[in-house]
Amino acid sequence: QVQLVQSGAEVKKPGASVKVSCKASGYTFTSYGISWVRQAPGQGLEWMGWISAYNGNTNYAQKLQGRVTMTTDTSTSTAYMELRSLRSDDTAVYYCARDYSYYDSRLFDYWGQGTLVTVSS
Amino acid sequence: DIQMTQSPSSLSASVGDRVTITCQASQDISNYLNWYQQKPGKAPKLLIYDASNLETGVPSRFSGSGSGTDFTFTISSLQPEDIATYYCQQYDNLFTFGPGTKVDIK
Numbered sequence: 001q002v003q004l005v006q007s008g009a010e011v012k013k014p015g016a017s018v019k020v021s022c023k024a025s026g027y028t029f030t031s032y033g034i035s036w037v038r039q040a041p042g043q044g045l046e047w048m049g050w051i052s053a054y055n056g057n058t059n060y061a062q063k064l065q066g067r068v069t070m071t072t073d074t075s076t077s078t079a080y081m082e083l084r085s086l087r088s089d090d091t092a093v094y095y096c097a098r099d100y101s102y103y104d105s106r107l108f109d110y111w112g113q114g115t116l117v118t119v120s121s
Numbered sequence: 122d123i124q125m126t127q128s129p130s131s132l133s134a135s136v137g138d139r140v141t142i143t144c145q146a147s148q149d150i151s152n153y154l155n156w157y158q159q160k161p162g163k164a165p166k167l168l169i170y171d172a173s174n175l176e177t178g179v180p181s182r183f184s185g186s187g188s189g190t191d192f193t194f195t196i197s198s199l200q201p202e203d204i205a206t207y208y209c210q211q212y213d214n215l216f217t218f219g220p221g222t223k224v225d226i227k
Binding site for chain 2: 035037044045046047050059061062095097104105106107108109111112113114
């Protein structure tokens, strides 16, 4: 069965960086993309960006350009999301999701369990 | 950027009631719209894709319709396990989620 398992909770100081991992299993990793979505406490869902596990192409949300980097390691079927220059408003649960693209359809059909990142001095 | 709005932001309904949520895009997105359910403390779950297609394994009481800028999500007979927040998501140009609609039992 398809599973996305994320790394554990992190506490970081303002200005630091965090790198969250998302290990995929149960499907051919390079046949799909991975999108990252975050959710601040009590707030809605915010799409952060996407990476193709096939060729490493990325597309980031404009507001995070320059601070976020998404990568994959196809040898371990793991996706990574690194966010730099952390601020208090980056405190959120970060989710990875399998990004399924088929003809004109695009959807997130499997999700990781979420990783809480807390930014606090 | 494409903006998404949802209404209402929250609602209370009785078990067995028909529940309708609307989602509006700031520009024509054809049928490039999905609906997700999120229960407290859990990851979102895909319910409807391409505006009206039911994801495999999702109960048939959930449905979606619409195209262009106006979309509707319906629960035909609300069940206790449907208590959650529902989000629409456009994928015509990158991705944007609506602000969510919180559904609870009256």
